[in-house]
Amino acid sequence: MRLVTWNINSVRARLGHVDHFVETHNPDIICFQETKVTDNEFPLKAFTKLGFEHYAIAGQKSYNGVAIFSKIPFTKNDTPLWCGKDDKRHLSVTFENGTELHNFYVPAGGDIPDPEQNDKFAHKLSFMKEMTAWFAEKKKDDNKLILVGDLNVAPCENDVWSHKQLLKIVSHTPIEVAHLGDIMASHDWIDVMRHFVPEPERLYSWWSYRSRDWKKSNKGRRLDHVWITPALEGTPTAMMVDLEARDREKPSDHAPVIVDFDLAP
DNA sequence: ATGCCGTATGATATACGA
Numbered sequence: 001m002r003l004v005t006w007n008i009n010s011v012r013a014r015l016g017h018v019d020h021f022v023e024t025h026n027p028d029i030i031c032f033q034e035t036k037v038t039d040n041e042f043p044l045k046a047f048t049k050l051g052f053e054h055y056a057i058a059g060q061k062s063y064n065g066v067a068i069f070s071k072i073p074f075t076k077n078d079t080p081l082w083c084g085k086d087d088k089r090h091l092s093v094t095f096e097n098g099t100e101l102h103n104f105y106v107p108a109g110g111d112i113p114d115p116e117q118n119d120k121f122a123h124k125l126s127f128m129k130e131m132t133a134w135f136a137e138k139k140k141d142d143n144k145l146i147l148v149g150d151l152n153v154a155p156c157e158n159d160v161w162s163h164k165q166l167l168k169i170v171s172h173t174p175i176e177v178a179h180l181g182d183i184m185a186s187h188d189w190i191d192v193m194r195h196f197v198p199e200p201e202r203l204y205s206w207w208s209y210r211s212r213d214w215k216k217s218n219k220g221r222r223l224d225h226v227w228i229t230p231a232l233e234g235t236p237t238a239m240m241v242d243l244e245a246r247d248r249e250k251p252s253d254h255a256p257v258i259v260d261f262d263l264a265p
Numbered sequence: 266a267t268g269c270c271g272t273a274t275g276a277t278a279t280a281c282g283a
């Protein structure tokens with residue numbers, strides 16, 4: 001089973017990229033973030049044409065939005081109102097073998113890394129705290145869970161181009177890294193990307209639009225994640241960040257992360 | 266942190282991304 005997480009930065013602006021990606025990598029399941037489209041405007045036909053018969057979408061106008069497309073059947077689960085907002089940042093589905101997939105888009109958090117001065121940063125921290133409490137509440141040793149998405153935190157030193165220079169930059173501040181660590185501890189989550197590419201190797205999934213040559217400057221960050229619970233330990237067989245997608249004409253600023261599992265959900 | 270791009274919107278300026 002091949003699973004993908006991809007912050008697409010507008011699904012409608014990126015349909016050609018999706019076609020190319022699916023033809024090249026033939027995923028079974030794709031989780032998108034930042035679809036930026038309401039459910040009634042979602043370009044579903046493009047996905048059924050690609051063979052994704054099963055889907056769950058939760059979007060809003062302009063901002064946010066998550067979606068799951070799958071060739072494997074699932075049932076959609078109810079999800080909480082994170083921070084009391086219905087802002088379309090989480091989808092959860094369960095496959096027939098009981099594996100539960102969670103697709104998250106954690107708030108970006110704005111520019112100033114101080115919850116007193118910046119409501120967006122306060123929202124990000126609260127969102128992560130709620131995730132910790134929610135998964136702690138849900139925890140059972142035999143839970144087969146996969147969590148993917150744009151978590152907007154690059155936790156390891158080599159998840160960013162300069163650990164030292166980004167310590168006060170939102171996405172790599174110690175408080176965010178600690179909050180992400182709390183979520184990981186809440187269900188003993190395993191970081192699948194770092195299982196395949198351990199520190200101190202550099203590992204990024206996002207590069208700013210603002211550099212002239214993203215590949216040459218390579219000032220990236222690992223904001224996208226794939227985690228599994230211990231009940232699924234050993235099932236991932238390969239991981240790849242698709243740099244080619246980031247290098248195409250008018251790309252998303254995030255690259256797709258591909259993980260292969262020895263699983264038949 | 267540098268550098269200033271990209272998406273979306275009752276748009277031609279502004280919010281947001283990170």
